[in-house]
Amino acid sequence: MTTAFSPLLLQFMQESRDGLQEIATRLLALERQPADPELMESLFRVVHTLKGNCGLFEFPEMFRVLHAAEDLMSAVRDGQVAYDREMADLLLEAMDFVAHQFDDIELAGQPDPAQAVSCAELVARLRQRCGMQLAEGGGQDGQQATRHAAEEAARSYMTEALARVPPSLRMAWADATRAGETLLWVQYTPEPECFFKGEDPLRLAVQMPGVLWRRVLPGSAWPAVGELDAYRANLVFQAVATADRSVLDEHFRYVPGQFWITDLPTAAIDVKDQTRTNDALMIVQTQNDALWSLEGSPWVPGHLKAAVTTIANCMRAIGRLEVLPALEACAEQALAQSSVAPVVAWIERHAQVQAMAEVSPNADLQEDIPAAEITAPVAAAAATAAAAVTTVTADADPPVNFGRRAEDSNGARVLKVEQEKVDRLMNLIGEMVVARNGLPYLASRAENQYGERELGRDIRAQHAVINRIVEEMQDAIMQVRMMPVSFVFQRFPRLVRDIARRLGKEVQLQLEGETTEADKNVIEALADPLVHLVRNALDHGMEMPEERRAAGKPATGKLIMSARQEADCVVIEIADDGRGIDPAVIRGKAYARGLVDEATLERMSDREAVNLVFLPGFSTAEAVTDLSGRGVGMDAVRTAIERLHGSVHLESQAGQGTRLQLSLPLSMAVTNVMIVQSGDVQYGLPMEAVVETVRVPAADVHRIKQHNAAVLRGRIVPLLELNSQLGLDTPQRCNEHDEWATLILRVHGQYLGLVIDDFREVVEVILKPLSGVLAGLTAYAGSALLGDGSVLMVLNPKELLK
């Protein structure tokens, strides 16, 4: 396995991750509608495709698990096994295992070999689900029985096949073993739909090393040529080979469960030195070959009768009278069925008997299986549950396009582009925006420095054109980075189901507005906070079914996750109809933990009080569970959302439920900042924090103790000076009308005024976070490059005004 990621592997990983998601969605849907055959069919198809693709690579554990899962689904689809919650759990677990393997592959280039143990355990459980209901035995025993039966079938098939090997060849084998070589019996039964996976069983057979003897026969009798389904494999390959067991195992590695390798039984090699018996057996063998040639040709009962008489005479000659009744029964059966098969089968069983009697005296040689029951061989490992699978081209008539099936070539023209490429475009457009911002400066220099008014005007005109194109480009690239919210939402049905089951609660999840789009970074960063919130809602919000009934609510709780776009924000709501949050409890807790003082509590409305849960170190869970209640949840959520320049708000009605609202910018790539002047330096402030700009007359500024404040629109707003906040000695300057230029900011829901020297324009900049030595300066959100080449430091009001 190459550790380099080939394009094929990358594509496989991408497609498979989508596939896994699809599988999970369908599994959950099936829980609600277990009787929906369409759903099962489509589920089966996805798993099947995944398994087929997996076969292109060397991921044996993943392949085995997928194979077992597919068999189980196939059994469900054929109505042999009933679908239930436990099965959903098991299949989901199998998909988790596969996802885990993908993680390993991404990290290390190949799956962790240590996974083999858990893989085996998982496969065993999947097989058990199949076998349990098929063998009608309980669990392990049933499975063992199935496996045992399959092994038996394969063994008896081997015995039959070896019976037809000419003694001369068997002598040669005996010589080979005496020379110290190991002889192995190989039986390879390709699965019916293997052509659709691009497999060519004959090629695999041809490439098998050290073959001494070979035989190919149909698994079940051929239909008339006109009715033959050429694309359904129906062959059994048998061979005797002298090669290392490990080499052969390796050779058939990609068709697990379809091959069976065992040591050649000594019986097959021992050519008994009893001329008489040998002669008799040779005669029987000849008859056998003669009969075999009759199969499929016009039926001649005379031939059969003659052959049976000959065989019976041979048997009498070597004193094996006890087998005669069975032979006669087989002959009658053969005549009735117009087929030589029963007699041939009898010969194959009893021609061996001579040799076997020597080896295992206890062998039950008289056991006469009705010939009709001689079935196609079943490879030992393959559970018989893998019922014949119809080809997947459901509605496509021939010609069938192999490798790529009809359903793969969907009409949607979707390009999968690596994120790095899009990020590069993003950075380039950022540079472009900065370069564009340089043109107005150039125009004003042309006018003011060189007195070229005409040229200045032309540059401005050109700037307008470039500006339009750049904005459209920016928008287009933003669109590329946009992702639907469903990317995050789709994990929740499973999550909610699992958590609810663990807590013993009944919850129905409803998703709305999944198609709402936002920037990839925003969407991806949303995942963890949302998980926190949903866990909280289920853990604290939802009541147990009986409690709900007592409160006169339906036993099944409702959790609604919705997304919508509002202006340039995406708003995500999580609403539950649980017990809600009691403001009195929150007040008590907050006070008890010393998070707020009494005076503040007094002033707070109930609506404000419930938002106290976002304070660091606040937790109301009575017991710390593994879900929530460690007091980091809501605080962590708020931090994460604010890092995305978003805000979070909570509303709750005690007894009625809770509603959380997250509001996030659609994109984080371009930030609008307002440039302000303070102490002869320009600073930027993110527009999302700025409520308004006012010039406060000096006369209106009131000094309260150490602080300045002003009354604006009936609200007392504290005034802070930027210079003193930044630790500069320069006092703030006011304009000629004695007015202070003030930015009204909203920080953590509170209004305050930031006094500066003067306002400048609002620009769009690409905000680069501070890195390296400067990374610790939390007072700055980052830096940006301006059109004239100067660097603008953008302040972080939340940190600055703590």
Added chain:
Amino acid sequence: MTIELKDDTLHCAGVLGVEDAEALLVLVATHPAAAVDLSACEHVHTACVQVLMAGAASISAWPAAPELSEWLRAALPQH
């Protein structure tokens, strides 16, 4: 690959791929008595072998590749 019918013999050449199975099936079904000449074949896909087996085709010449030829002989016993 090519399959052509000449003098009541199906002459196959090159690699008989999985996509040739249908065409071969039609030919074998419509000319049940025709012999099949595989001498110019580099490989025969399993699907095509199945067609020949089901049609009990009589093979007039085997491919040159020894291992392939051996397996085909095992699959298509001639009487």
